Every structure is written in structure tokens, then in C-alpha cells.
Amino acid sequence: MKYLVILLISAFSFAANAQESTKKIAETTFEVDGVCGMCKKRIENAAMRTPGVKLAEWNVETHQLKLVYKTTKVSKDELHQAIIAAGHDTDKMKAEDSVYDQIHDCCHYRDEAVINKHKKKAVSGNTAH
């Protein structure tokens, strides 16, 4: 019985929490440069590790990063900063060269050769459309 009460109380506090937080939740989408699945992982992880971010989804083709976040905890600028800190340029900010150099070779999205390498797959694949 004791356990049941504890369970119920925690369930209620969950519900209360959820209700309160929905009011301060915003959604945003901006462009983040990157080329591959590994970039996707890195970008989404960088976003998710930022306090206040609840959901992060980056599309490798459109380069759009969709974020759901708590406005009380994190600002838009901070979101951009979090992404460039992981080595990826956004449409507003540019990552430090020293950070960019550290990411894996196959992810060097500023390099024409790397872009072409990844693009080829996509372009040739799309000719059928």
C-alpha cells in the first residue's frame, strides 16, 4: 500500500510537470551544415546535450535542424552556439576552425571534395525521379 501511494504521487507530479512545461515550449528550425550520418549524430547530440532542448532532428538532405526547446532555459543564440561548438556551421554562426578540424575527415563539409563524394550518391540516385 505504501508503495502504491508513492507511485501515485510520483505519477501525479509527472503530470503536473508536463502541464506546466508545455507553455514555455517552442519549436525552431534553422540550417546546419553537414554531409553525412555521422554529422547527423554529432549535430543532434550537441543539440540534445544543451540544457532545455527536448528534441533534435537534423535532415541530411535539406540541412534543416528542427529543435523543440524550453524558452526559459535556452535562447536561440545559445542553440546556435551549441551547434558550432560541435564543429558545425549554422546559417547564423560559423564554427571555429580549430574545432572544425577536430571532427572526422569524412565529415569535413567545407571541403569541396568531401561534399562531392557524398553528393554523388544523392545526385545519381535522384536522376530516377
Add this chain to the structure above:
Amino acid sequence: MLKKTIGLLLMQGLAIALWSQESVSGVVISEDKKGRFNPIPFANVYWMDSNFGTTTDSNGVFQLAIPENASYLIASFVGYSSDTIEVSSYAKPLTLKLGTSVKLSAVEVEARRKSTEMSFMNPINTENISQDELFKAACCNLSESFETNPSVDVNFTDAVSGNRQIRMLGLDGPYTLISRENMPGIRGLGNAFGLTFIPGVWVESIQLTKGIGSVVNGYESIAGQINFELQKPEAKEETFFNLYANQGGRMEVNFIKNQKVSERWSTALLLHGNMRAFEQDMNSDGFRDFPLQEQVNVMNRWKYDNGKGLMGQIGFHYVNDEKVGGETEARKEELQELGRDALYRLQINSEKAEIFTKTGIVFPAYKYRSMGLQMSASFIDQESFYGIRDYHAREESFYANYIYQSIISNSFHKFKTGFSYLYDDYNEQLDDLEFSRTERVPGAFFEYSFEPSPQFTLVAGARWDEHNIYGGFFTPRIHLRYASDEYTVFRLLAGSGQRTANVIAERQSFLASSRSFQFLGQNPAYPFGIPMERAWNYGFNVLRNFTLDYRDGYVSLDLYRTEFVNQLVADRDESSNEVLFYNLEGESYANNAQFELSYELIKFLDLRAAYRFTEVRTQYRSGLRQQPFTPKHRWFVNLAYNTAKSLKGANWSFDLTLKRHGEQRIPLTADNPLDDQRAEMSPAFFLLNSQITRNFNEQWSVYVGVENLLDYRQENPIISSENPFGNNFDASMVWGPIFGRMAYFGLRMTLGKSEM
């Protein structure tokens, strides 16, 4: 179907005709609902990282020039998922297979994979335990791989051998079928110590199935099935090295090397050694808390894949394990005081050798048709004494299983069928008594799956086995799955299972007592006078996945009931000086209810909590009573947290497991002198384990952990420990930890791991 095969052959023939030295040719195909392959006209075919590309003709055939350094060929077509193959030989015509239609603008959502996953699609209720989960509690062998799992219990069998056994649904280890890559893994005599012969770091993943499993794997699973997969030679080229040491004096070394030898062959070498070189007696009862021990463990296997549907493997496994437990050296000085001239010691030397092969053929033109043959030959030898009792056991065994699978008219109806043969030769000697038997069991099975939609699956299987001692028997099993929506799945199962009980080997811990063994089996036709154990198992399971505040979780409820028809009963409630072995006279059942909740509590902090009710009641001579040492109530909470990975891959992970074991029934001790009596029920207690792992990069990591952080110990686990040759001695009455708090430390190194 024949027409299609000929068609495909013709297409390939055409492709060969087009072949010339400077180009490759082949065909692009896709599979239809019935599992047949059709050519894809006008599909794109191009080399990765180059400008060379072409499209297939109206028969799906292509020919393409070879640029310099080209090795990967890609085929794609709108509405299908593309296929990439590595081209090793330009001479042969190639086949590229496109996946069935994908949604065009599908966005890949990368969810964070949980380290344990409840299956949603599998009709059989299976939980997958990944290597990440196994790393959470880094000690030591398969018997300890379940420390962070609420469904499997791990208990010490006695206070002297250091041996543990697992339990599922509250039933002892042997009622669970333990398989290695779906071949018999640990059975027969292996049930005694076999779990300790599988080093934890060799294990790549574990699939945990509650209740009866598939008939394809035999008739033995009753309480569940534990299938473990070992590190795969073909998975990735890497070298793995691990060191481990704990406060209890145990040291371990592991080494694994995976290597691709040629285009078609790959090999894995797995080495393990462990030892405990010094004795410890934390509870000062004059007995070593763990035996001194040494183990050498080697496995080597070779895998073959010709890329055209023929796969095979061959390997061997060898273990040598020696344990010496019992009274400590320090006790020597007290002997005179105790009025005797010898120490109580036990020694268990085990040796196991096995060779195994697997061959599989898939038919390139028919995805759903395949066949496989698995074979293994092994022996286990155990030479041991417990005080003044000698026990020697040897098992020679051979196993073969042939499986053919295909579809009936379309992929809604699948089936697996085949036959198996099991040969087991046992020889056991307990002091002057000798028991031997030879089992020969040919069997045949058929399993039908009906899957008309992703929502519903029915699997109905049956097998007939003809046992040379126990006669023929039928094993029917049925599994149903229904997903009411994309979050909720219901499962039902019913079926039977049976096994031969290895009377002494499985209850070996009783040898660590002065109890006399009374074999009261009635039927002279059977070994020990006891028929094969047989039980029916019924189960219901509901799993609901949910997303709350953008984070995932699930709740699940399991209800299981196992009813024994025949069972070997080990009765310790008639006298504290005897254990009676007889066939079940009346009822025996196990009821289980488990409720589980898993949720990402805050970002990157995973919670898993479970409660289980276990009622295992058997008709003993003294009445229908709960099985000894089986708590009715168990609580389980696991918390796991990972910090962010740096660009180099460095991070921390933390893991905490809290378990509460309810009260357990202790067998009769009332006929002992007052000092050697114990309470009828053990107290409930908490166990807390924790581990911190530091990953420096993708290659190096170290971990530190503490087991039994609260330092809980069973007081006086050995009854009459000062007089081990007397009438009341009993080291098999264990319900809690013997060793207190125990710290451990280890390091892992992985070289050559590919980044993706």
C-alpha cells in the same frame, strides 16, 4: 516459381554474354510479396565516388565500364531502398537487390538506442540485452550478466563452491534452455558449472525469452530461453583486451581477436584466463568465502561466406577449471582445539571440450527459402570431492539439427521444419554408487507462422521426439501476437516442455552438507527411478511504449504459470540430515507476475523499475509449500546516466542497481541442536550495486564498481561450520550474500574499431 528461376538464369546468362574485360555486368532485382525476385528495368547503377553510371535495360540488365579504383557499386530506383555491393571480381555477373518500396520522403529519425530493448514485432516475448548493458556490471561470466536485469535471478548455490545459478520465473537454472547462437549451449552436466565457462566479455548480446520458446531449438525450454551470441568474427576487424580484478581476489584476463583472412573466410580467437590466488574469510567462520581457482578458456572459430548464399562455420571450445574451497589455512592451528586432525576441503576440477559446425544455404532467387545444419560434439568431465564425499561425472554428447524454412504460396505463411538427433552418454559416480545411462533421441519438428499483417502473428509449432529410455513424446507450442496500435502489443503463449533431470549434478551443492542422498524413485525402467520432467507453461504479456515530454519509455506486464506433470522433487523438509529425491506426488506450479516501467527520467538518465511476484509451490512430503530460497516479492530499480561525448569520444557513464529480495523459506532445521537451528524464514534485504565507467576515447576505457554497497551479509551461512565432518554440517542453506561489500576495477581496450 520455376519459371522465375529460369528467367533469372536467363537474365544472368544475358549478362554474361555482355561481359568484357573493361566492364562489369549484372542484373538489378527486387523482391515481391511472395518472396520472388523480379528484374527492375531503368534502375540507376553507378560507382561510388565516381562519375560512371548507367541504367538497366528493360530486362533489368546493365553493363558498366570500370573506372580506376572502383570497388563499390550502387543500384537505386525511385521508391525502393538502394543496394550497395563491394565488387571483388569483375569477371562474374553481379546481382543487386533493391529493398521493397520505402516511403519517398521518409525522414530518418535517429532514436537513442536503449541498451536493453523489448521486442515489439517478435511474436515471442524477447528482450535483447546488448553489450552496452552487459558492460554496466562488468563481472565476470554469464552467470553474472544478469545483475542489471529484473527477470533473471542469480543466487549462490552454497557457501563454499562460489558457484551461482540463475532462475527464471522462480524456477531453477536447468528449466531454462541456454543456447549459444541457437545451438545447445549449457545443458546436461554443464548445468552445474557451465555458466562460469562463458566469460562475460565474449558475449556480444543476449536474447531473453520468458516461457517456452520455439520448437526448433528442442523440447527442453520450460521456464524460458537464454540465447547468447558471442563476438562475431565477421562483424569488424578488431582486437579487444580486458583486465579485471576484485577485492575478493579474483583476477581476469580476456583477449579477443577478429580477423578477416580472405574474401570469404574470417576467424575469431577468444581467450580467457582467471584465477583467485589468495584466500579470504570475511565472515570469520573458518571457511574460504570463495574457493581458490584457476581457469583457462579458449575458443576459436572460422566463418565462411561465399557471398552467393553458402555460409558455414567451424570451431572449438576448451575449458579447464580448477577450484579448491573449504576451510582456510589459518584454521589448521585451531584443529586441535576443535578435536579433529583434518581440514574440510572441496575440490572441483572440470574440463570441457567441444567442436561445432554450422552450415547454411540461402537461395539467392528465393529470399524466404533456406536450410541449415548445426552439429556439435562435446564432453564434460568433472572430478571432485566435497569433504569425504567423492563425485565424478562425465558426459559425452552429440547433437545435430537440420532446419529447412520456406513459405507456403506467399510470405504470409512461413514454416520451418526439420529433424534433430541427440546423443548423451552419462556416467556418474558418487562414492560407491555408480549411475550411467545413454540417451538417444531422434526428433522431428514443424513450425508454422501466419503473419497476415504487421499487427498479427501466429506461430504454431510441434515436435515429436523418440527417446530410447522414456519413449516417444509430443511437444506442442503456440505463440500469438497482436498489436492493437503502434504502441501496444499483446502476446499469448501456451505449450509444453520436458527434460531429463541430472539428479546429482544439478543438486551438487547438497554434497556440501552431511545430508545423505535418498533416491526414492519408483520406476525401475528409468535412471534414478524418475521419469522425464514435464511441464506446461502459459503466458500473457502486454507491452506499451509511450513518449512523455519527448522522451521514450515503456510499461509492461507479464503473467506466467508453469504446471508440472512430472518433476524431480528434492525434499529437504523431512530431516536436516537427509535429502529425498522422488517424482512429484501431487501438485507443483510456479505463478509469476511482473510489472515493469522504463523511462528516460530526465535527459540521458534512464530508469528501469520492476516488481515481481513469484509463487513456486510444490507438494513435498510435508505438504504443498513454497520452494526454499525463493522470495515471493522482489523489487528492482536501475538508474543509468551517460555524460556527453567529447569530439574524441570521451565520456562518463554511471550505473546504479538497487534490488530488494523478499523473505525466503528456509528448509527444516528444527531437528538440529539449538545452535544449528535457523529461522523458518530469512529476513528481506537490499542489495545495491554501482559502477562508474570512464571512456577516454573510442579505444580505451576503465571502470570501477562496488557490489553489495550496503555490505549486507547472511550471518553464519554454514550450519555447524566448526564441525564439518559432523552430522549437522550444511553449507547449502544460502539465501543472501556471503561476501560483504566488494569493489572491483577493470580496463578495456579496443583496437581497430571502425568509426561508423
